[in-house]
Amino acid sequence: AIQMTQSPSSLSASVGDRVTFTCRASQGIRNDLGWYQQKPGKAPKLLISAASNLQSGVPSRFSGSGSGTDFTLTISSLQPEDFATYYCLQDYNYPYTFGQGTKLEIK
Amino acid sequence: EVQLVQSGAEVKKPGESLRISCKGSGYRFTSYWISWVRQMPGKGLEWMGRIDPEDSYTNYSPSFQGHVTISTDKSIGTAYLQWSSVKASDTAMYYCARHHSGAYWYLDYWGQGTLVTVSS
Numbered sequence: 144a145i146q147m148t149q150s151p152s153s154l155s156a157s158v159g160d161r162v163t164f165t166c167r168a169s170q171g172i173r174n175d176l177g178w179y180q181q182k183p184g185k186a187p188k189l190l191i192s193a194a195s196n197l198q199s200g201v202p203s204r205f206s207g208s209g210s211g212t213d214f215t216l217t218i219s220s221l222q223p224e225d226f227a228t229y230y231c232l233q234d235y236n237y238p239y240t241f242g243q244g245t246k247l248e249i250k
Numbered sequence: 251e252v253q254l255v256q257s258g259a260e261v262k263k264p265g266e267s268l269r270i271s272c273k274g275s276g277y278r279f280t281s282y283w284i285s286w287v288r289q290m291p292g293k294g295l296e297w298m299g300r301i302d303p304e305d306s307y308t309n310y311s312p313s314f315q316g317h318v319t320i321s322t323d324k325s326i327g328t329a330y331l332q333w334s335s336v337k338a339s340d341t342a343m344y345y346c347a348r349h350h351s352g353a354y355w356y357l358d359y360w361g362q363g364t365l366v367t368v369s370s
Contacts, residue, residue, distance in 0.1 A: 177356040186360040238311035239297040
């Protein structure tokens, strides 16, 4: 199975900061990667598909990039509602695999 | 509006059987695969497996193969996740999610989750 490694595991930041999360695949996955946001007690929400396609209704401060094995999710200016846990998911082949998550906390 | 509505919380004893459900609406149910995702308390997301409601073809994660069964009843637009004998380690939140259909197969819509608690 493809292993997905996210870094950092947690991150403290302030409103207005620019933050970047990384997701690395153990083998090439083209751009078959999505980013999901999960808030406590809620279901995950798709933010970005195919590594860089922003989903409808997702604020433009979110952006994704990468291909092959290395991917990033960037939030250009943190808002209070962005504090959550973020997961990457490779949908390149089975079994699909999630990264372990990055928890974004308020500094 | 696309919606996936899951069945309510369950409390079971070890060894009991269990089936939870996920009803799709607002789209053609047989045109989109459904996956199930586990989240153990305080932990991350784990992909369990997926089903094509059109022909019931399934793929399972090796971690879950043989422990759970994914099925659908396309006549009522519902997917199921079932256990023949639950264990305490099955205590978790379970989410169903719909796959996008096309060149990419990401999970675009999610159910609200079903909490399963297994305790003697």
